[in-house]
Amino acid sequence: MVQMTLNGLRVEVEEGMTILEAARFYGINIPTLCYHEGLSPYGACRLCLVEIGPSGQSKLVSSCTHRVEEGLVVRTHSERVVKRRKMLIELYLATCPQSRVIQDLASKYHVTRVRFTPRYEDCILCGLCVRMCAEQMQGKAIGFAHRGSNRKVATPFDVKSEECRLCGGCMYICPACQSRCQGPQEEEPLCNACLNLDQPCLNYFDDNMCFMDPCVACELGAGREAKAKSRDGRL
Amino acid sequence: MEATSRLAVPEDLAGLRERLKDRLDEKKPRLVVCGDTGCTVRDSRELAAAIEKILSEQGLSDRVELKVTGCLGFCEKGPLMLVFPGAILYQKVQPSDAGEIVEKTVLKNELVERLLYTDPESGLPVACAYDIPFYKLQNRALLETCWYINPLDIYDYIARGGYAALAKVLGGMTPEAVIAEMKEARLRGRGGAGFATGLKWEFCRSSPGEEKYILCNADEGDPGAFMDRSLLEGNPHAVLEGMIIAAYAVGAKEGVIYIRIEYPTAVLKLEEAVRQARELGLLGKDIFGSGFDFDVIISKGAGAFVCGEETALIRGAEGKVGEPRQKPPFPADVGFRGKPTVINNVETFVNVPLVINQGAALYHSTGTESSGGTKIFCLVGKVKNTGLVEVPFGTTLRQIIFGIGGGIKDGKKFKAVQTGGPSGGCLPEAMLDLKVDFSDLAQAGSIMGSGGMIVMDEDTCVVDVARYFLQFLKSESCGKCFSCRVGIDRLLEILDRIIAGNGSVEDLALLEELAVTVKDTTMCGLGQTSANPVLSTLRYFRDEYLAHVRDKRCPAGVCRSLFRYRIDEDLCAGCGACAEQCPAGAIKETDEGCYRIDHGLCTVCGACAETCALDAITKD
Ligand SMILES: Cc1cc2nc3c(=O)[nH]c(=O)nc-3n(C[C@H](O)[C@H](O)[C@H](O)COP(=O)(O)O)c2cc1C
Numbered sequence: 001m002v003q004m005t006l007n008g009l010r011v012e013v014e015e016g017m018t019i020l021e022a023a024r025f026y027g028i029n030i031p032t033l034c035y036h037e038g039l040s041p042y043g044a045c046r047l048c049l050v051e052i053g054p055s056g057q058s059k060l061v062s063s064c065t066h067r068v069e070e071g072l073v074v075r076t077h078s079e080r081v082v083k084r085r086k087m088l089i090e091l092y093l094a095t096c097p098q099s100r101v102i103q104d105l106a107s108k109y110h111v112t113r114v115r116f117t118p119r120y121e122d123c124i125l126c127g128l129c130v131r132m133c134a135e136q137m138q139g140k141a142i143g144f145a146h147r148g149s150n151r152k153v154a155t156p157f158d159v160k161s162e163e164c165r166l167c168g169g170c171m172y173i174c175p176a177c178q179s180r181c182q183g184p185q186e187e188e189p190l191c192n193a194c195l196n197l198d199q200p201c202l203n204y205f206d207d208n209m210c211f212m213d214p215c216v217a218c219e220l221g222a223g224r225e226a227k228a229k230s231r232d233g234r235l
Numbered sequence: 236m237e238a239t240s241r242l243a244v245p246e247d248l249a250g251l252r253e254r255l256k257d258r259l260d261e262k263k264p265r266l267v268v269c270g271d272t273g274c275t276v277r278d279s280r281e282l283a284a285a286i287e288k289i290l291s292e293q294g295l296s297d298r299v300e301l302k303v304t305g306c307l308g309f310c311e312k313g314p315l316m317l318v319f320p321g322a323i324l325y326q327k328v329q330p331s332d333a334g335e336i337v338e339k340t341v342l343k344n345e346l347v348e349r350l351l352y353t354d355p356e357s358g359l360p361v362a363c364a365y366d367i368p369f370y371k372l373q374n375r376a377l378l379e380t381c382w383y384i385n386p387l388d389i390y391d392y393i394a395r396g397g398y399a400a401l402a403k404v405l406g407g408m409t410p411e412a413v414i415a416e417m418k419e420a421r422l423r424g425r426g427g428a429g430f431a432t433g434l435k436w437e438f439c440r441s442s443p444g445e446e447k448y449i450l451c452n453a454d455e456g457d458p459g460a461f462m463d464r465s466l467l468e469g470n471p472h473a474v475l476e477g478m479i480i481a482a483y484a485v486g487a488k489e490g491v492i493y494i495r496i497e498y499p500t501a502v503l504k505l506e507e508a509v510r511q512a513r514e515l516g517l518l519g520k521d522i523f524g525s526g527f528d529f530d531v532i533i534s535k536g537a538g539a540f541v542c543g544e545e546t547a548l549i550r551g552a553e554g555k556v557g558e559p560r561q562k563p564p565f566p567a568d569v570g571f572r573g574k575p576t577v578i579n580n581v582e583t584f585v586n587v588p589l590v591i592n593q594g595a596a597l598y599h600s601t602g603t604e605s606s607g608g609t610k611i612f613c614l615v616g617k618v619k620n621t622g623l624v625e626v627p628f629g630t631t632l633r634q635i636i637f638g639i640g641g642g643i644k645d646g647k648k649f650k651a652v653q654t655g656g657p658s659g660g661c662l663p664e665a666m667l668d669l670k671v672d673f674s675d676l677a678q679a680g681s682i683m684g685s686g687g688m689i690v691m692d693e694d695t696c697v698v699d700v701a702r703y704f705l706q707f708l709k710s711e712s713c714g715k716c717f718s719c720r721v722g723i724d725r726l727l728e729i730l731d732r733i734i735a736g737n738g739s740v741e742d743l744a745l746l747e748e749l750a751v752t753v754k755d756t757t758m759c760g761l762g763q764t765s766a767n768p769v770l771s772t773l774r775y776f777r778d779e780y781l782a783h784v785r786d787k788r789c790p791a792g793v794c795r796s797l798f799r800y801r802i803d804e805d806l807c808a809g810c811g812a813c814a815e816q817c818p819a820g821a822i823k824e825t826d827e828g829c830y831r832i833d834h835g836l837c838t839v840c841g842a843c844a845e846t847c848a849l850d851a852i853t854k855d
């Protein structure tokens with residue numbers, strides 16, 4: 001077991017766990033797009049970023065690939081983290097507006113504008129399908145080709161793969177094409193129909209996030225003001 | 236070449252060196268021709284062949300030595316040639332000059348004045364290379380050896396003290412002592428991050444396991460950088476010697492040199508160096524009778540900038556796709572083939588024998604408190620003297636650009652200098668007194684990188700520069716991190732908008748916010764530094780960005796959508812030369828006998844302005 005500080009709480013976690021696993025174990029919800037319990041961590045979507053280290057010298061790392069260490073100080077929803085995540089979500093919206101997973105994230109993080117030209121590119125190259133095919137289906141029919149902005153998921157040399165058994169595992173796991181959000185129309189990459197989803201309440205708790213998800217304060221109808229009061233320790 | 240058998244014990248090396256003493260004879264006439272890329276493309280090989288022919292015709296071959304070496308440094312003035320004794324530097328030498336040089340300088344001890352360097356201040360010729368400001372103001376601790384040795388001949392290296400450091404280490408130093416020496420010398424990695432070399436070795440040494448590796452990072456992917464190539468081509472044995480010492484210090488038996496295939500000459504020279512070192516028993520089993528075994532293989536990478544990143548390089552050397560992975564674990568714990576690995580840059584390895592030979596204290600007397608020794612820079616761009624420049628850490632940018640570099644070309648004004656390769660920052664005139672060191676440059680918003688230094692003059696538009704470097708990074712990113720792949724792409728989208736004249740003041744805020752996000756949220760050094768060109772130009776040249784978005788004006792006259800060419804009718808003599816040159820047929824004669832540009836047809840190529848003898852065509 002190792003001791004670490006998670007959002008201001010001293011916690012004990014099992015050695016070898018990733019920060020993401022430890023956080024989930026303690027009920028803290030870190031958003032992810034390229035992570036799946038059944039697959040090896042990949043670290044490409046960058047949404048699971050957390051801030052580690054003492055403030056002043058802290059840095060952001062992807063929690064799905066970073067293992068816990070003795071004495072590690074982790075903040076999963078600090079101001080810096082949330083700001084960067086919001087920007088990432090905005091970029092995701094401009095890349096793949098029709099994904100329900102992404103629209104939900106936007107609502108949850110109260111991302112209410114998209115300042116980039118939407119491109120409807122579909123694939124966000126999270127690599128879930130590639131790992132699904134290789135690790136769960138023992139298929140290895142698809143992989144990544146090219147680099148930089150030319151990177152894509154493809155079969156070798158773009159020809160129909162003999163390894164592919166048409167199992168559909170890749171489509172099942174895809175966050176971009178699996179479930180579509182009907183909200184966004186042409187030229188409007190934002191749906192925000194689910195904006196009532198609770199967003200991280202940074203304004204109320206600073207870096208010491210309430211780790212209830214969904215947030216019970218709101219569920220109980222205590223409302224935002226109650227949260228504001230709780231900041232002064234009155235709730 | 237000498238026929239020498241294996242060097243079984245350190246004393247054999249001393250004996251061999253004694254026998255090679257003739258090679259150090261300073262009175263023997265020696266002609267040194269630069270055989271490195273810059274001079275080779277300007278026919279230096281033909282020059283060497285011409286000299287050889289003349290020497291043999293005149294029966295001088297035995298008395299006069301001809302050497303083709305690695306880069307002599309002053310690339311701007313190539314093809315270069317040195318004549319010893321006296322270290323007389325001849326510049327821009329053509330094969331046809333060979334006869335005169337042999338006849339006058341070698342036989343009669345006279346100078347060929349027209350080939351000498353002329354001091355721009357005094358207008359007088361300077362004969363001795365050591366008196367030329369470009370060289371005089373440097374501290375060429377690493378590069379100078381390249382003047383004296385034939386890189387294809389291990390005996391040349393040995394005659395000049397080569398492998399003596401290895402003999403000293405294997406002749407009685409413990410690995411711990413070697414590491415302590417590196418630490419005390421404050422040797423820091425020259426590959427970019429500036430990590431303390433001694434510490435890195437210690438981590439790897441203390442990492443559990445028997446099987447360990449040494450990797451040499453010879454991927455040098457920065458555009459415009461050639462310091463590692465010059466060292467590999469000019470003094471390959473120094474790299475090997477450094478690697479062997481490192482291997483001894485960390486307890487590795489195998490090493491890999493990962494070199495880009497785009498450096499064919501360096502590959503050839505390395506292969507030859509490895510072969511010769513094996514022949515003398517400097518690589519292989521039981522080196523110097525110490526019981527220590529070590530050998531290297533050369534792994535050729537198909538040049539990708541990102542493969543210079545250490546974790547990507549390791550994967551590349553393993554034969555996998557060169558993609559970085561998250562650290563920790565660091566290579567010192569989990570590296571090549573999953574085993575503890577030290578990975579150092581070429582230049583770092585070349586410093587290692589120097590530290591051992593000089594001793595840490597003397598070595599550290601050069602440089603700054605935190606970084607010992609010298610650093611090689613590739614000084615390029617709009618400076619008078621381009622080339623390889625070696626200076627102690629702590630030298631100011633001004634000393635490098637205006638002292639060694641001789642200032643800006645063509646009487647123009649200095650605008651900015653970009654340090655550290657494509658992902659470095661652009662520093663303005665006000666920062667010229669900054670000392671080059673890892674921390675100082677980082678604080679100023681740039682990086683040391685591996686030592687690129689691009690000087691820009693007043694005709695450069697910083698927005699355009701930022702876009703240029705981002706374009707490079709966009710195509711070199713591995714594309715794994717969403718924020719690197721898409722972030723850089725979207726940064727470019729905003730810059731394109733600004734350059735096309737469609738930017739707004741809000742765009743600047745968005746640009747900055749996105750740049751910080753890319754820097755903060757990416758996994759490897761490429762993504763983390765990719766925003767530097769944008770952030771540093773925004774920091775130091777915000778006015779220029781504002782001029783682009785607010786006034787729709789490009790002050791440097793580079794962004795074509797933001798200015799027009801205009802013919803000053805008072806100056807125009809009506810010669811019509813411009814109209815002839817215009818590929819778009821946009822220039823028409825007016826009734827008054829002048830010419831005028833039809834802006835509907837003009838593509839702003841600038842051909843007319845270049846043609847006009849009266850300078851009547853200006854940017855507007
Ligand atoms: C994108 C990127 C490119 C790099 N390219 C090189 C390179 O070409 N050569 C090099 O020696 N180091 C390069 N590095 C730095 C290496 O990752 C590593 O820090 C270095 O080789 C360590 O050696 P050193 O301690 O001797 O500097 C690069 C790093 C990044 C992030």
Ligand code: SF4
Pocket residue numbers: 541558559560711712713714715716717719720757758759760761762763
């Ligand atoms: S930061 Fe860029 S280059 Fe580095 S791993 Fe991520 S995508 Fe690849």
Ligand code: FES
Pocket residue numbers: 031032033034035042043044045046047048049062063064065
């Ligand atoms: S879940 Fe960690 S980077 Fe995607």
